[in-house]
Amino acid sequence: MQNIDEGSGEDDLIKLLLKRQWELNSLLEVTQAINKNTAAPVLLQMLEVILKNYLQVGKLRFLLEKQGGYICVSKYGGEFEGVPALHKACALLKKVKSPTALSGYTDAVLNNYNYFIPIYHKNRPLAYALIGDFSLSGEMMSNDLNFMQTLINVIVVALENKKLFRERLQAERFQREMELAVEVQNMLIPVKIHKDKAVEASAKYLPHQDIGGDYFDFFRLNDDEFLWCIADVSGKGISAALLMANFQASLRAWATVESDLSMVMQRLNTIVIRNTKGERFITLFLAKYNEKSRKLRYINGGHNPPILFDGKTACLLKSGTTMIGVFDELPFLNQGEVTVEPGSMVFNYTDGLMDYEMEQDIRWNEGKLMNYVIDNGHLSPDKFNQNLMDHLGRIIKGKRIDDITLLTLRIF
Numbered sequence: 001m002q003n004i005d006e007g008s009g010e011d012d013l014i015k016l017l018l019k020r021q022w023e024l025n026s027l028l029e030v031t032q033a034i035n036k037n038t039a040a041p042v043l044l045q046m047l048e049v050i051l052k053n054y055l056q057v058g059k060l061r062f063l064l065e066k067q068g069g070y071i072c073v074s075k076y077g078g079e080f081e082g083v084p085a086l087h088k089a090c091a092l093l094k095k096v097k098s099p100t101a102l103s104g105y106t107d108a109v110l111n112n113y114n115y116f117i118p119i120y121h122k123n124r125p126l127a128y129a130l131i132g133d134f135s136l137s138g139e140m141m142s143n144d145l146n147f148m149q150t151l152i153n154v155i156v157v158a159l160e161n162k163k164l165f166r167e168r169l170q171a172e173r174f175q176r177e178m179e180l181a182v183e184v185q186n187m188l189i190p191v192k193i194h195k196d197k198a199v200e201a202s203a204k205y206l207p208h209q210d211i212g213g214d215y216f217d218f219f220r221l222n223d224d225e226f227l228w229c230i231a232d233v234s235g236k237g238i239s240a241a242l243l244m245a246n247f248q249a250s251l252r253a254w255a256t257v258e259s260d261l262s263m264v265m266q267r268l269n270t271i272v273i274r275n276t277k278g279e280r281f282i283t284l285f286l287a288k289y290n291e292k293s294r295k296l297r298y299i300n301g302g303h304n305p306p307i308l309f310d311g312k313t314a315c316l317l318k319s320g321t322t323m324i325g326v327f328d329e330l331p332f333l334n335q336g337e338v339t340v341e342p343g344s345m346v347f348n349y350t351d352g353l354m355d356y357e358m359e360q361d362i363r364w365n366e367g368k369l370m371n372y373v374i375d376n377g378h379l380s381p382d383k384f385n386q387n388l389m390d391h392l393g394r395i396i397k398g399k400r401i402d403d404i405t406l407l408t409l410r411i412f
Contacts, residue, residue, distance in 0.1 A: 023147050026050050027154065034158040043155050044074045050151065051131075052076065055144055058133025059113065061086055062152070064159065065126050073159070077133060078112065085109055090116065090128055099145035102130075117149050119156050127156045193382055194218055197412065198291045199226060202381035204389065204406040206352075214350045214405040215244050217251065224291050227255050230348040230407050231284035232303065234325075239280075246275060247282065261288055262335050265299050265321065272325035281325035285317070285348060289340065289411065296346075296411075298336045306348040307370060309377040310341040314370055317346075345377045345384070346409045352402035356392070364396055381408035 030046055044062075051057040059077030063070045063086060070087050072080075089109035093100065099117045102110045110116070113132040118125065129152055194201040201218050213233040220226045229251060233240050250271045254264045265286060272282055285306055287298035296308075300320030308315050319336030340346075356364060372391065376384055385406045 019143070022054065026054070027151065030151065030154055034154070040073075040159055040162060043158060047151065047155055048074060048076060051148070055148070056134065057131055057148075059131070061113075061130040063087065063090070063128055064156065081109055081112075086130070090130070093118070093128075094125070099149050115145060117145065117152060119149070119153050126160065127152065199289070199412065200381055200410040201228070202385055202408055204385040204404075206389075206404040213240050213244075214352070214403040215247065216348070216405055216407045217248060218407070218409075219252065221256060221288070225288060227286070227288045228348070228407065228409065229284055229286045230303065230306075230350065230405060231282050232350045232403075232405075233282050234280045243272070243275065243280060243282075247272065251286075255288075261286060261297055261299050262333050265301065265324070265333060266330060269324040269327070269330055273328055276325055278326065281323045283323045283351075285320075287317075287346075294340050296338050296340050298338075299333070300336070304349060304351050304354070306346055307373045308338065308340070308344060308346050309373050310344045311377065314374050314377075316370075340411050342412055344411050345373070345381070346411065347373050347377075347384070348407040348409075350403060350405040352404040353392075353406070355402045356396050364392070381410050384408050 030043065030050075033043060033046060047062070048060065051060055060075060061072060061081075062074035063083065064073045070083055072083050072086070086109060089107050092105065092107060092110070093116050096116060097118055097120055099115055102113050102116055105111070110130075113130040114134050115131040117129040117131060119127040119129075129148070131148065193203075203216055203218075205214065205216070207214070213236055215231040215233060216229065218226065218228040231244075231247070233244050233247070235243075247268065250268055251264070254267045258264050258267070268282075268284075272280070282301070283303040284301045285298065285303040286301070287296060287306075289296045298317055298319070300306075300318055302321070302323035305316040305318045308317055315338075317336060317338070319334045321330045321333045324330070353369070354364065354366070372388065376387060379387060385408055388406065389404075
């Protein structure tokens with residue numbers, strides 16, 4: 001009798017050692033697959049093969065945390081209950097942190113399974129598995145459950161690392177895109193103050209983030225005429241910067257060959273529509289000044305109206321059309337014309353100047369801006385721009401929520 005017991009014990013020990021060897025081999029295969037950057041579906045398929053074919057698990061539901069919710073990444077056996085039902089049932093086990101038998105639970109979903117296996121990381125639930133149609137007992141059962149938890153944990157860590165790697169790649173790609181966009185924008189935006197016998201121009205550009213959607217330009221057409229533009233391109237990033245680059249090239253090309261601003265605006269609208277398929281738009285103010293006639297011709301394309309101050313009175317330059325890039329044909333187009341007195345100032349800006357997070361007792365609007373221009377219109381363009389931003393910093397003390405561009409001209 002004693003020899004029979006000893007033989008039985010030796011057999012159990014051999015079985016246990018063989019099982020441990022098999023478990024180690026299985027973990028080694030999965031780990032090697034992970035090191036080879038094997039795709040997630042293949043890792044999950046390996047898990048299913050091990051559970052189904054080697055451990056004789058008849059039913060599996062494997063749920064993984066994603067953005068505050070859960071998704072089912074692997075399942076087999078029986079009719080699928082749906083993620084909401086599974087998650088609701090497993091919420092009853094939110095305090096359980098080790099493999100647990102479900103025989104004592106009365107929930108209808110949990111009754112269809114034998115065991116619950118949770119995966120945590122620093123008290124944060126990452127995943128859980130429900131194991132069904134699985135019947136072993138004693139020490140072998142405990143060992144199998146621990147092995148399942150280890151195996152699932154290894155795969156969860158691998159899936160988490162893959163997700164983090166994708167997020168890092170996306171962040172790096174976004175960072176590079178922003179760097180390219182900044183480079184493009186820096187090439188587009190004039191940074192020098194311009195001054196000659198007829199005009200002095202100064203600009204101030206304050207992007208809200210690394211890359212903004214504002215644009216301005218100033219250039220001479222000939223000895224007697226110069227043109228300027230201030231615009232706001234919808235969107236951010238490299239796509240907005242590239243659209244801006246295309247817009248600048250188109251503006252400079254057409255403005256030098258087409259004397260009629262209305263035709264230039266029509267051409268620009270067509271180009272933006274063709275390039276963006278109506279998914280982006282541009283508000284802009286486009287103006288051309290003739291020194292001999294002292295005539296300022298302009299078109300306001302849905303932009304904040306610039307302020308013309310002649311030393312005594314101020315007016316808004318509103319005439320124009322809608323923003324471009326919205327309609328295949330501009331629904332209306334009016335060209336404004338004014339005679340500019342010597343020494344007059346033209347103040348151009350983008351809507352970020354009016355968009356601040358302000359305290360309740362503070363008011364900042366176009367009326368106050370108009371008064372500021374009247375009170376400070378004698379300053380040089382560069383000094384005017386700087387004083388205006390200093391003034392806003394003192395009276396508003398709020399956060400900028402958009403890009404700000406100021407373009408101020410003194411016409412002699």
